[in-house]
Amino acid sequence: MWQTFRRWILIGSLSVASVGAASESAEVNLDYVAQRALDRARAPFHSPHVELPAVLRPENLDYNKYRQIEFRHDRALWAAAGLPFRVEFFHPGYIYHEPVHVNEFTPTHTQPIRFVQDFFNYHKLNIAKQIPADTGYAGFRVLNQLNTPDRWDELGSFLGASYFRLLGKNLRYGESARGLALDSGEGDRPEEFPIFTDWWLGKPSSGDNELHLFAILDSVSCAGAYEFFIRPGETTTASIKTVLYFREPAKVAAVNKDRKPVKTIGLAPLTSMFWFGKDTERKFDDYRTEVHDSDGLLVHMGNGEIFWRPLDNPPATRHQVFSAPHIRGFGLLQRERNFAAYQDMFNLYHQVPSVWVETDGDWGEGDLHLVELSTSYEGLDNIVAFWDPKNKPAPLQPFRFGYTLHWEGGDADLKRSENRVVSTRIGPDAQFVGARQFVIDFDGPKLDAISGDKPPVAIANCSAGAAIVDNFVTRNTFLGTWRVILKMQPKAGSHEAIDLRCTLQQGTNAVSETWTYQWSPP
Incomplete structure (x- = not known):
């Protein structure tokens, strides 16, 4: 066991002796990752989906069993070095069957982080011997001394397709963000779910107050490069820069001949849950008066107007499109912060974050989309919001945009809309x-x-x-x-x-x- 742990420390130091993975001399930046995304886009999409061992498939490993597989906290990346951030990894299994390739980088080198089974505690699940050594990781979580200096709290997680979540101080998980949404809410075609397939985690220095990440996103229609700067605090922010490359039609058809050209490109997509609230008819037998992770959509238009759209749980899918040229920002917010409005002592909906998208520069002409799906269960996300550019990028031409996500609690949105x-x-x-x-x-x-x-x-x-x-x-x-x-x-x-x-x-x-x-x- 000590040998395994020692190898992990060496990974944190980018040693060529770590878990059989040789380091590469390279300056990892957005251009470095974008070139790899472009190389992907020049070829047909190759799905990262793998056939998991039977013991890890949903029919044998349900949600509750999957949660029993825990990463050993003392094995966290950068824990031994006493750095301001730590990373723990998610085990593949249940519905998470797309392993991600994870790398660590410093200013001069990059190196893969290999799957190590000993980093996980399987508790009473007798499955360890049936898991291959090259299984890979499903995703990762980031820890930081966010709320108090004597405890390592979860700051964010990156797990499943291009989903990720972050937390501000003293908040609990609620809504999620995604890297990209393609044809979300379009009734004449299925939605395409891009996947973060590769990650580069920047090793922080002892005094750093931000974490630097890169990722490759891939799907049938496009590939892209993402850069994240995550800054924890009362409001945690993630500054994101992106370069997308859409595939040529022939490359798309080589994978799916029935796939139509992308109609909506959902930039900075947010995903949340609204079951019922003050403004909705009570259709469900429940002791609570409100159940939602967000209660409205706030939009700052290019002309300066700010509007608020309360959310709903409609009887059928509702897809509303707002003309929003030169949009300045938008977000799915939780304005109701009074516990008495929810009476939920377990889910604590009054403490989930609002998420605000602040655009970087002028995004040009485009529309804001709000998709509301019908749901009879609070465990399903049924709200999606994103911005769709009017001018669609040509195949293999770089499409660049940037924005900052604000994960905030309380009345933080007052600074955007006081009245x-x-x-x-x-x-x-x-x-x-x-x-x-x-x-x-x-x-x-x-x-x-x-x-x-x-x-x-x-x-x-x-x-x-x-x-x-x-x-x-x-x-x-x-x-x-x-x-x-x-x-x-x-x-x-x-x-x-x-x-x-x-x-x-x-x-x-x-x-x-x-x-x-x-x-x-x-």
Whole structure:
């Protein structure tokens, strides 16, 4: 055992004696990784899927059994060197059957990190002897003294396709990000799920406050290079630069002759869960009043407008597209931070992160997509948000973009939208037969400064399938908010979805973000 552990220490030092892996003299940077991604894109996609031993397949290794396979904490990469970050690896198995190639790099060298079975504790699972020595890792988690200097907490994980999650201080896992989403929510074609197949982990120095990573993403239609700078803190950020190369049609057809050209390229995709909340009809028998990892989509448009779209769990898939040229940012946020709203002592939905995408430079013309899937279970992610560029890249031509992800808690989004929607409630209206009543509370410093004798005005409108029959604004003295009561009458016999918008104005000036909603008839 000590010999195995010693070899791990040598890996951390990039010794040629480590686990039979020779180091390579190389400067690992985005160009280095992008060249390898381009080489991939010039050839047809080769799936990294492998046939796992029977003991690791889902029919024999379910979720609970898979969780019993634990990485030994004292074997973590960089633990022996006392560095500010540590890495632990996920064992393949269950639904994770695509091994990733992991490397460590320093300013002058890079070297593969080999699979070592002794790094794992299988507990009562009698399967170790049936696992090949070259099995590989399914992914990895990053640890850091995020919350307290005397404990190593999980900072993030990279596991499955191109999914990853990070945490800010004192937060719990909720929504996820992905490297890329291709044709997500398109009804005429299946979604393509790219995979992070190769990783380079930058060995930190003792005083570093950020972790440097590179990855290759690959799929039937494209390959790409990713660079990450991860900075832990109250808000943990991940600055990401990407170069994508789309394959030529013949190379795509060589793998899947029925694959249509990519229609939507989902940049900076976010994935979350919304089961039910304040603004949704209670369809489920549950003691909790709200269950969600995110309750709304916030968007900062290129023209400066900021709008909030509450999330929904629709009866059927809903795919809404917003024209969003030169977008500045967007995110799936958890604005409700009061435990009393959830009453969940186990999942702690009031402590999951909001994730904000801050664009790097001008992304140009494009659309923001929000996909809401129907779900009857909180364990399934059913919300997707991403931005799709109008001008699609030509085959094998580099397509570059960058952004920063902010994983934050509390009221961190106040710095983006001070005068904001704090709740949305929906129900039937007693005055107008067949009408729906939307009760929207706004709060913020500009709104607090408005006196009750000169209330703001609600500027509201809806799409052609309905009419706004009444709206008024009143001070909600119990909550200290301004409440808008908006009444919408659908046209008789109309079955189309209705888009609504509302903002508060005083004089000619907007004093709130814009509330927007899509209502579908039952």
